[in-house]
Amino acid sequence: MDQLKKREEAIGRFFSKEASGWGERHDDKGIPASAKLHVDAVIENNSESVIDVGAGPATVLLKMIEGGVKEGTAVDLSEEMCREAERRVRENSLEDRVRVVKGSFLEVEVPVSDAVSLHRVLCCHPDREGMIERALMADPSLVVITIPRSFAPLRLLVNLIIGIKELFSKGFRPYIHKESEVIAQMQDKGFNLEKRTTKGPWVTLVFKKQPSQN
C-alpha cells in the first residue's frame, strides 16, 4: 500500500473516533467562526450548489443549505463522520438535496458545483496541490479555504513537535501548508483572492474566479 493511502487510512481512523463529539460540539456551541465565514461567502455568492470537502458531520454544509443553497455534496474519508453526516441529513429530511460521499476527495467523483468549501481539511492532508486541483474540477466560481496561519517560526515549532509525536502516533498528523503556496496555486488557476480573514490560529481565504477575458 502506498504512503498516501496509509496516511488517508490513518486520517479516517483518527476522525472516526472524533466524529460524534465533533458534531455534538457544533450542535451545542455552534460552528466555528472560521466556518461561518464559509457559510457567509457561499450565501453572498448566491451559490446554488456546494461541495464540502472533508465535511465531517456536515454541520457547516447544513448551515449553507439553511442559508439558501439548493444542493450540497459532503465528502469525507471517515466512515463515522459520514454516518454522523447522513444522520443529520436524514433528521433534517434533506436526502433529496444533500449527498454524503464516503471516500478520499482525491478519488471520488467531483460533481460540477458553484462553490467548493475546504474548511480545516487541508491541514489534515499531505497533498495540498492535489486537493486544490481536484476542487477546481468542479468548475466552481467560488472556493473558500481555511488553513492554519503559517508563521515561519510557528511552523518550525509545530513541525518539530509533530515530528516527535509522530514517532508515537498511529499515523495521523496535521500539516501546515504555506498560505502563499495556496494563494499562488489558486491565482495560477485563474482565481482572485477576494477576502482574507484571520480567526485565532486560522486564516480563511475566499477566492473568486476571474471574469473571462472574451
Ligand SMILES: C[S@@+](CC[C@H](N)C(=O)[O-])C[C@H]1O[C@@H](n2cnc3c(N)ncnc32)[C@H](O)[C@@H]1O
Ligand atoms: C478537521 S476535520 C474538519 C471537518 C469539517 N470541515 C468541520 O470544519 O467541521 C477534517 C475532516 O476532513 C476529512 N478529510 C481529510 N482528508 C480528506 C480527504 N482527502 N478526502 C475527504 N475527507 C478528508 C477528515 O476525515 C475529517 O473529517
